[in-house]
Amino acid sequence: MKQYTIVLLWGFILSGFTVFSQTNQAVAEDFKPSTVNQPGQEYPQVNSQGYARFQILAPEAKSVVVSLGLGGAKGGTPLAKGEDGLWRGTTAGAMDEGFHYYHVTVDGGVFNDPGALNFYGSTRWESGIEIPAHDQDFYALKNVPHGNVQQILFPSKSTNTSRRAYVYTPPGYDKEKAKKYPVLYLQHGWGEDETAWSNQGRVNLIMDNLIAEGKIKPFLIVMTYGMTNEIKYGGLASFKIEPFQNVLTEELIPYMDSNFRTLANHANRAMAGLSMGGMETKSITLNKPEVFSHYALLSGGTYKPEDIKDKSKVKLIFLSCGSKERPDGVKNAVSTLKTAGFNAVSYVSENTGHEFQTWRRSFKELAPLLFKE
Amino acid sequence: MKQYTIVLLWGFILSGFTVFSQTNQAVAEDFKPSTVNQPGQEYPQVNSQGYARFQILAPEAKSVVVSLGLGGAKGGTPLAKGEDGLWRGTTAGAMDEGFHYYHVTVDGGVFNDPGALNFYGSTRWESGIEIPAHDQDFYALKNVPHGNVQQILFPSKSTNTSRRAYVYTPPGYDKEKAKKYPVLYLQHGWGEDETAWSNQGRVNLIMDNLIAEGKIKPFLIVMTYGMTNEIKYGGLASFKIEPFQNVLTEELIPYMDSNFRTLANHANRAMAGLSMGGMETKSITLNKPEVFSHYALLSGGTYKPEDIKDKSKVKLIFLSCGSKERPDGVKNAVSTLKTAGFNAVSYVSENTGHEFQTWRRSFKELAPLLFKE
Numbered sequence: 001m002k003q004y005t006i007v008l009l010w011g012f013i014l015s016g017f018t019v020f021s022q023t024n025q026a027v028a029e030d031f032k033p034s035t036v037n038q039p040g041q042e043y044p045q046v047n048s049q050g051y052a053r054f055q056i057l058a059p060e061a062k063s064v065v066v067s068l069g070l071g072g073a074k075g076g077t078p079l080a081k082g083e084d085g086l087w088r089g090t091t092a093g094a095m096d097e098g099f100h101y102y103h104v105t106v107d108g109g110v111f112n113d114p115g116a117l118n119f120y121g122s123t124r125w126e127s128g129i130e131i132p133a134h135d136q137d138f139y140a141l142k143n144v145p146h147g148n149v150q151q152i153l154f155p156s157k158s159t160n161t162s163r164r165a166y167v168y169t170p171p172g173y174d175k176e177k178a179k180k181y182p183v184l185y186l187q188h189g190w191g192e193d194e195t196a197w198s199n200q201g202r203v204n205l206i207m208d209n210l211i212a213e214g215k216i217k218p219f220l221i222v223m224t225y226g227m228t229n230e231i232k233y234g235g236l237a238s239f240k241i242e243p244f245q246n247v248l249t250e251e252l253i254p255y256m257d258s259n260f261r262t263l264a265n266h267a268n269r270a271m272a273g274l275s276m277g278g279m280e281t282k283s284i285t286l287n288k289p290e291v292f293s294h295y296a297l298l299s300g301g302t303y304k305p306e307d308i309k310d311k312s313k314v315k316l317i318f319l320s321c322g323s324k325e326r327p328d329g330v331k332n333a334v335s336t337l338k339t340a341g342f343n344a345v346s347y348v349s350e351n352t353g354h355e356f357q358t359w360r361r362s363f364k365e366l367a368p369l370l371f372k373e
Numbered sequence: 374m375k376q377y378t379i380v381l382l383w384g385f386i387l388s389g390f391t392v393f394s395q396t397n398q399a400v401a402e403d404f405k406p407s408t409v410n411q412p413g414q415e416y417p418q419v420n421s422q423g424y425a426r427f428q429i430l431a432p433e434a435k436s437v438v439v440s441l442g443l444g445g446a447k448g449g450t451p452l453a454k455g456e457d458g459l460w461r462g463t464t465a466g467a468m469d470e471g472f473h474y475y476h477v478t479v480d481g482g483v484f485n486d487p488g489a490l491n492f493y494g495s496t497r498w499e500s501g502i503e504i505p506a507h508d509q510d511f512y513a514l515k516n517v518p519h520g521n522v523q524q525i526l527f528p529s530k531s532t533n534t535s536r537r538a539y540v541y542t543p544p545g546y547d548k549e550k551a552k553k554y555p556v557l558y559l560q561h562g563w564g565e566d567e568t569a570w571s572n573q574g575r576v577n578l579i580m581d582n583l584i585a586e587g588k589i590k591p592f593l594i595v596m597t598y599g600m601t602n603e604i605k606y607g608g609l610a611s612f613k614i615e616p617f618q619n620v621l622t623e624e625l626i627p628y629m630d631s632n633f634r635t636l637a638n639h640a641n642r643a644m645a646g647l648s649m650g651g652m653e654t655k656s657i658t659l660n661k662p663e664v665f666s667h668y669a670l671l672s673g674g675t676y677k678p679e680d681i682k683d684k685s686k687v688k689l690i691f692l693s694c695g696s697k698e699r700p701d702g703v704k705n706a707v708s709t710l711k712t713a714g715f716n717a718v719s720y721v722s723e724n725t726g727h728e729f730q731t732w733r734r735s736f737k738e739l740a741p742l743l744f745k746e
Contacts, residue, residue: 040496057483058481058484060480061434061479061480062433071389085481106482108431111487112485112487114482114485118498123413141526142535146525146527148524149523150524151521151522160515162514162515162519174632175632176631177550259547
């Protein structure tokens, strides 16, 4: 477990350095407000090349620096003060396509950009920015029937609380009152929470679009907080899987099967997770082979054939990552699994790293493979 | 309309000055983290008297000031820098019970407190702090059956978008598949959005608790954004009711009646709103008497008997405000309505102003009066 932890943290740090594609291109002056700005806010902005431009009001400040990346980025983009008290600056290079967390350091204190919406990552609500992607259509809000994302509060005896989860129900769920659905349990990464897959991942819109195109069999998605036992939020050193495994398999799954129209059996239950959520997925699927039949690790490690006791219980193993991570590890693991007779699939997201664009794309590839029988 | 607008804005400004109850009491050193802090954050804190204490890291800053209140508060609480680079300070007096928005001004720039969760108010996501209230039990998260709050995206031809709303469904909604429910359309105030009644108002928990105590007939609540036509977010000068009225009555209500198990008739449809949402409620209920039968304005104005064309169409008029607002206006209006033969009810929240504690309490009083026949 500890070794795995180090690999994951290393991934975060690497991503801090690879988020920029340094080039000597001229900066195109076609900047537009980021699509995840707060209502009516003109900044931050992004251009057609993937550069980001910031503007922060702090007339009496000595220094304002924007830090992009998953908390591990050094340096960042220093802003320069204008006579109007506004600090302005543009990234030194183009950023990877998709969503990025960032924050602003003002005179040594860490704050969010008042212009941007906040997203829970790095164990806090951070500013977010969206770099338009060539393939952004698959997670766009379109004029198609939309599923709902509902907040549920389920009783948890093991933690003595009502715990929160979000449930995606596909379009038509409320109308087709006799129909039952398979369920995917989908985990966030380190420092994130149960809001991440909807807010950063847009998983509900990806589902809506795939369903509208007839590319997938509709299923429910359940997202809950996976660091159940952490007193110091976000600490990994003391992480044990059992408390969360207990919440998931003994409390949440029975609640879902009792309160939603689920196909409550092994064949129709999948688990997937990104980064640390992949670590959780691996542990729980191996510990509880009778519960889940489809497994997916998104930038979250690999399975070996010898990890799995009963091959007949596994319908799918899906492994993915960004091309800037360790794609050979994923490809080789899938190759080995296939040789051993597993239905295994790999996916590598081009020109992305340990970041949400990788996981949006991975989800789009994964969804059509689930619950095919 | 314009005159009304001015009264509302005046309410905001007043609230900025009345949020503190200035006394000469000694400050009790029993400060605890606010219940709406970010996970694991020790500051801001509140004590048993309602004082708030702040701590912000900004080692190189020249000044850090906390501003409490609905954007209109002057001055605020200046923090003092310690040798450790942390700025600290305590409010000069006790604050009203309940929820308050605030922000931090660092060297002339407006930011949120990194320790606190953010809530959408004043047309932006602002820091929030919760002052424990003597009656906080009614909106506490308890070990009772919980309803769900679901995000829906409904098609809106008039605005050429998919618009977001939140729908509260009571416990058991998914199990009792034949049961149909009345619906309350519930509006936020100026500068807020469709998240306010759940996040700041805790309306889902108030409902769960009232239902568990057998005090109300379960109903659905629908919350959507009410400033449909505003290009400059939050502007009131150009506000016209028609665009929102059209979204609500021609698009959202038909969507709800088609996709949820509603009692789709006049007798089982209510509208309520706080502050500017009250203004909208008044206009729309008067324009569309055939749509709604129960009306409620929470710190949002009053009705006169002569406003209403057909008395037989109105089952309930509920008017409320905080004791620090204009309670006589509410009481006198209800008295006049009663004399004219209306089923009218007033409620005044003691020791609160134009703020969410008034509206939480108002909602608790309103809910048992709805859909009684």
